[in-house]
Amino acid sequence: MPGPSSPVAFPVFHICRRRNKTTPNYVTFVRQYQEFLMDKFIVSARKYRPQTFDTVVGQAHITTTLKNAIKQNQLAHAFLFCGPRGVGKTTCARILAKTINCEQSTADGEACNTCNSCVSFNQGTSLNIHELDAASNNSVDDIRTLVDQVRFAPQAGRYKVYIIDEVHMLSSSAFNAFLKTLEEPPPYAIFILATTEKHKILPTILSRCQIFDFKRITTNDTVEHLEAICEKEGVKAEPAALQTIAQKSEGCMRDALSIMDKIVSFTNGELNYANTLEHLNILDEDYYFKLLDNMLQQDLSGAMLLYDDINRKGFEGDLVLNGFAAFIRNLLVSKDEKVVALLDTVESFKQRYLETAQNTSSSFLISALNILNESEINYRAARNKRLHVELTLIKLCYLQQAIELTAGDTGLNKKKIAEKAVSVPFRSLQPVLLKLAPAAKVGEPVARPATTGSRLIIEEPAPRPVPPPPAKESVTAKKISSLEKLRQQFKDTHVEPVDHPLTQEALEEAWKEFIVLLKENKNSAAQSFDLAQLKVLDTNSFYVYTANAIEYRFIETCKTQTSEFLQKKLSNSQLQFYIIKRENREVQENTEPKPMTAVQQYQKMIEKYPLVKELKEKLKMELDR
Structure with missing residues (x-):
């Protein structure tokens, strides 16, 4: 009961002074007032928080491992609990801390909840359990304070447990300050780290912990847990409403309990499907069934009115x-019996889903899903939101007609076909005869066919009856003879260019002219061209020798221009050259003497003076190498 200074206890304190403490009325009043103060509302997430491993929902793979480790006395010194929010990470950490300090643990590895350690833990007065919120205590000083506390042994119990929640919020410096203690803690210290973002934790921390991955709680497990709580609280709940809450929570038990508390307060203790949809702002699936019927019937007006x-x-x-x-x-899931278990809906709609799926084609459902996905992505960018949704409904209403148009004999095509392609009618044409232009007069310039082309005069033949098959052969023979005459005339008038053979003198003169051209254009490659040496290989090719890599690169960059200039200057269209880099190292090696080594000098010396060898051996001297 609060003290006299408390404003809540102020009336009771004055009643204690005015009335006799032994009177029944006074005792009854104080007891009722104490019950009023203690009877406060506690949310379901806290009131029904699991106290043993068996009461944890949906994490049997973790609770079983922890119980076996406790029974076999194989506890690690550091644990990392990671997973989505509201799935029991902190709860399992507290249960583990309580169980390993229990004085009378059961054979199954559970806490007894009756010993002094368990009672003090349940009341929040245990000195062996320390919780740290890393989201608000993420500095190096906070971790150093924690490390200083680890040095003191527990006053009662076997272990001191440190639970660090939201450990991914620690700074890099705090992580580094925590590494040594986490790796080699005292034998009585156990660390339990909890996080929702495992990827943000340093690998050096991960390697020092036993990692337990918590999974999302299934819809069935959530519904069963909610039903048990409703029975204890005396709340009338429909199964469809509980299934909707479980779907909305997305595997988070804390969210499911919070939603249920809000709806129970909203409906005065009655939990039904209609009130749940209204409170959670969820559209009834019956509207979607009506929309689908309008689209399959191509009833655009009905779909627009429904929207x-x-x-x-x-x-x-x-x-x-x-x-x-x-x-x-x-609906797509309902079409295959193998994956019907993936159908995420309330029990009352499952049979309706199965019946509707059998009457709807897969092509329509897949196309509709693509249209809806694209529309949802572009929804934020649309200025007129309602028009954007209405355009999507219009597409879906005429989707069935579009699929029917694209259906062919062998199935569905990717592209829409409006009508079959029809060939364009052409007027039949008579064969055209070619006549060569008359020869040019004497003195007039004759145009070469290779450059200007031959002039052709097209004459339409006089209409005549269709000849019999032998006549067709004669017409073909005439066409062939005309073509041969054209070829012969082209051969007589066309003069093939003749390439002049390459000579050393002509090559050097043309090369010097190209160097002059480079100097006039102020090209830095002119000097490299001037130093190069030329050697004719055959009538169409030659070698260009350079002294070093720099000259080689300069000539290489101008190779195309050089080839075009020389081919035109020397009248040789097949002219080509090769650049060769030739250095004078061999000549220098042959002309300049190499210095002798120390060993060679010593050998030459002892050949002339043998006593030098004896002197070296007596003095135990060594040669410099």
Whole structure:
């Protein structure tokens, strides 16, 4: 009971002074007032927090491992609990801390909840359990304070347990300050780290911990746990409402309990499907079934009116698109018996899903899902949100017609076909005879066919009856003879260019002219061309010798221009040259003497003076190498 200075206890303190403490009325009043103060509302997430491993929901693979480790006395010195929010990480950490300090643990590795250690833990007064919120205590000083506390042994119990929640919020310096203690803690210290973002933790921390990955709680496990709590609290709950809450929580038990508390307060202790949909702002799936019927019947007006009714109820367009996409996904799942277990909906709609899926083609569902996905992605960029959703509904209403148009004899095609292609009618034409132009007069310049082309005069033949098959052969023979005459005339008038053979003198003169051209253009490669040496290989090719790599690169960069200039200057279209880098190292090696080594000098010396060898051996001298 609060003290006299408390404002809540102020009336009771004055009653104690005015009345006799032994009177029944006074004792009854104080007891009732104490019950009033103690009877406070506690949310279900705290009130029904599991106290033993057996009561943890949906994490049997972790609780079984921890119990076996406790029974076999194989506890690690550091644990890392990672997983989504609200799945029991901190709860399992507290249960583990309580169980390893229990004085009378059961044979199954559970805490007794009756010994002094368990009672003090349940009341929050245990000195062997320390919790640290790393989100608000993430500095190096906080970790150093924690490390200083680790040095003191527990006053009662076997272990001191340090639970660090949201450990990924620690800074890099704090992690580094924690490494040595985490690797080699005292035998009585156990660290339990909890996080929702495992990828943010340093690898050096991960390697020092036993990692336990918590998974999302399934819908069935969530529903069973909610039903048990509703029975204890005396709340009337429909199974469909609990299934909707479990789906909305997305595997988070804490969220499911918070949602249930809000709806129970909203409905005065009664939990039904309609109130749950209204409170969670969820569109009833019955609307989606009606929308699908309108689309299959291509009833655009009915779909537009139904969407207007949905919009008036306050549902945003992106919520409708997302919900309808999930509805189409459930229909696709319902078409195959192997994956019906993946159907995520309430029990009352499962049979309706199965019946509707059998009457809807897979092509329509897949195409509709693609349209809805694209529309949902572009929803934020649309200025007129309602028009954007209505355009999507128009596409879906005429989707069935588009699929029927694309259906061919062998199935569905990727492209839409409006009508079959029809060939364009052409007028039949008579064969055209070619006549050569008359020869030019004497004195007039004759144009070469290779450059200007031959002039052809097209004459239409006089209409005549269709000749019999032998006549066709004669016409073909005439065409061939005309073609041969044309070829012969082209051969007589066309003069093939003749390439002049390459000579050393002509090559050097042309090379010097190209060097002059480079100097006029102020090209830095002129000097390299001037120093190069030329050697004719055959009538169409020659070698260019350079003294070093720099000259080689300069000539290489101008190779195309050089070839074009020389081919034109020397009248040789097949002219080509090769650049060769030739250095004078061999000549220098042969002309300049090499210095002798110390060993060679010593050998030459002892050949002339043998006593030098004896002197070297007596003095134990060594040669410099």
